[in-house]
Amino acid sequence: MPEDLVVTRTLVVPAAELSERFSRSSGPGGQGVNTADSRVELSFDLASSPSVPDRLKDRMFDRLGKRLVDGVLTVVASEHRAQLQNRAAARERLARILRDAAAAPPPARRATKPTRGSQERRIAEKKRRARTKQGRGRGGNWD
Structure with missing residues (x-):
């Protein structure tokens, strides 16, 4: 009898809810x-x-939207020769996918103003680049 799938400390999927083919x-x-x-x-x-x-x-549905078919998440493992190893690989992969989907979203980034030094470096680089490109064009006077 297969055992329960431990996704996180608080989320455990009972073996009865998993189906193997x-x-x-x-x-x-x-x-x-x-x-x-x-x-x-x-x-x-x-x-x-x-x-x-x-x-x-709800969070998992949002993150797994394209992977779900009628609300069912399916994982395939065939990289090993033995069925037992493939079963373990599939369970590990399913747990990782569910863990990533259930993870809390990262904190929102607070936008900051660019520093004066970074602005000056950006402007200096733009001027340097403009001079380089200006030198590539035709000289204009071909007398």
């Missing part, structure tokens, strides 16, 4: 690639999940 994987594996179902699709229905608080659910 297995299929044949392309890539490394030799002859076993045609017989072993090592590819893992791990799905989590965010829309109908009672374990995610509503305030977090």
